[in-house]
Amino acid sequence: MKKQLLSILLIWVLVACSSEQATLPDPETTTSTTTTSTTTTSTTTTIPEVNLDEYGVEILDISEEMQQQLDDLAAFVVEKVGIDFTEEPKFRFYTLGGYQDYNEFSYLDEFEEDYEPGEWERAVLSEQLWGLTTSSPAAMKQLLVEFMRCSSAGSYNLIDELIRVPIKRNQKKLNLWEQSVLVHELTHTLQGQIVDLKSWYEEMEELDDFSNYAGRRAIMEAQAEIVQAYWESNLDVYDRQQMNSQAPNISCAVELPSYFYIPNDLYYSFGPQLAKEIRTAGGMEAINEALYELPTAEQVYSSEKYFAKEIYEDVPIGELVLEGWSKIDDGTIDALDIVYLTQPFLGRQLAVAAGIGIGGGSWIDYIDQNDNLFMTVKISGDNYDDLFEIFETFANAIFLQDRFMEAEEKYSGFFGITQNNTEAWIGVDAEFVRIVISSTPNVIRDLYNSGQLVNY
Numbered sequence: 001m002k003k004q005l006l007s008i009l010l011i012w013v014l015v016a017c018s019s020e021q022a023t024l025p026d027p028e029t030t031t032s033t034t035t036t037s038t039t040t041t042s043t044t045t046t047i048p049e050v051n052l053d054e055y056g057v058e059i060l061d062i063s064e065e066m067q068q069q070l071d072d073l074a075a076f077v078v079e080k081v082g083i084d085f086t087e088e089p090k091f092r093f094y095t096l097g098g099y100q101d102y103n104e105f106s107y108l109d110e111f112e113e114d115y116e117p118g119e120w121e122r123a124v125l126s127e128q129l130w131g132l133t134t135s136s137p138a139a140m141k142q143l144l145v146e147f148m149r150c151s152s153a154g155s156y157n158l159i160d161e162l163i164r165v166p167i168k169r170n171q172k173k174l175n176l177w178e179q180s181v182l183v184h185e186l187t188h189t190l191q192g193q194i195v196d197l198k199s200w201y202e203e204m205e206e207l208d209d210f211s212n213y214a215g216r217r218a219i220m221e222a223q224a225e226i227v228q229a230y231w232e233s234n235l236d237v238y239d240r241q242q243m244n245s246q247a248p249n250i251s252c253a254v255e256l257p258s259y260f261y262i263p264n265d266l267y268y269s270f271g272p273q274l275a276k277e278i279r280t281a282g283g284m285e286a287i288n289e290a291l292y293e294l295p296t297a298e299q300v301y302s303s304e305k306y307f308a309k310e311i312y313e314d315v316p317i318g319e320l321v322l323e324g325w326s327k328i329d330d331g332t333i334d335a336l337d338i339v340y341l342t343q344p345f346l347g348r349q350l351a352v353a354a355g356i357g358i359g360g361g362s363w364i365d366y367i368d369q370n371d372n373l374f375m376t377v378k379i380s381g382d383n384y385d386d387l388f389e390i391f392e393t394f395a396n397a398i399f400l401q402d403r404f405m406e407a408e409e410k411y412s413g414f415f416g417i418t419q420n421n422t423e424a425w426i427g428v429d430a431e432f433v434r435i436v437i438s439s440t441p442n443v444i445r446d447l448y449n450s451g452q453l454v455n456y
Helices: 002-009 064-081 096-114 119-129 137-148 176-195 197-207 213-232 237-245 258-293 297-301 303-307 335-346 348-356 384-399 443-449
Strands: 033-037 042-046 090-094 162-166 325-332 358-368 373-381 408-410 413-417 423-428 433-438
Touching: 064 176, 064 213, 064 258, 090 096, 096 137, 096 162, 119 137, 119 358, 119 373, 162 176, 176 197, 176 213, 176 237, 176 258, 213 258, 213 297, 258 297, 258 303, 258 335, 297 303, 297 335, 297 348, 335 348, 335 358, 335 384, 348 358, 348 384, 358 384, 373 384, 384 413, 384 423, 384 433, 423 443, 433 443
Parallel strands: 090 162
Antiparallel strands: 033 042, 325 358, 358 373, 373 433, 408 413, 413 423, 423 433
């Protein structure tokens, strides 16, 4: 489940994930000399050196005035966060078109590395199983590539620890909009030094476990927005109008399906709400502490859970044995997963309420020789009322979809099937909600007949 979410979770900042290697200019070819001669004259023209990044995209030089502005902005961030940089922040400035090229190339560059052969296809098939999309893997990938070009006006990369921002060529000073964006990204840079975000991310990649990502990301964005708001509070009404008018003209020809933005709602809506309460309780120092604490998504959705330090419980999930099928992947389920899978069908309020009641959860994916997929899910609640709320939420989110024939009580739970043979089952007992969803028929019947359906 985490892998399915990964390309979405990382879309707005930090590190990109993506596919094909683009054919790019040789970064080492930065200077050329052309000599022409006749019988009487010789002329040599030197083309000014152009600084290129690893993808052959031009990096713009900055003026002394801009460098001083960067130093001043960094000092402001240090003052508000209360912790100094251990290393000087690193920047790369591009034209707007160059910045968009970098976003596309880097996204594509990381895709193959992040997704093993067939893994992206299974991730999209999983979203199809849940009814989130009807798009093909190729169409979904292309949509994300196109969106990456227009998804931000600045970024901080956890891995190379560089801030990237688009500016105008030959610009002498940073405008107010650019300065505001840089305050936000400088805060991320400082966060990276406070808790070593690079090592944290690399460890998640190595373990292929991103369960700690969402909560920390929410605190990161909340703190960056707080510091950014502090900086903007020094602007008068005229300057604010100027700042807003200076926003780059980033036109986006594509729009992602609404469910793609659900993680961002956690980061940019619920995160700031929690951070406000944390700051009220202990100031900016307490927010710095929260970066270390790795809050869960459930804690971000509910400050009560955060201050109680409530964490997820381990939910062991049994591996099933079914002829022709083999386990391909597994992982954990958290509050964000519940919201992600149910909000598109039931709305934010019901989905978040169910997510806040989670005790813990696990999932396993199985695949057959024809690349059919089925998934088992097992979730506990904080108490039985919460557990039943999760059951009702998932049951409604699944079976109220038009593609499902009316659910019937079957196999000690509720069962439904679509016209294209996607089938789903959900059951609940005193301890767990169990869900099975499959891209091919008769899986649930066979699991029930073998006595595994209600016991895994």
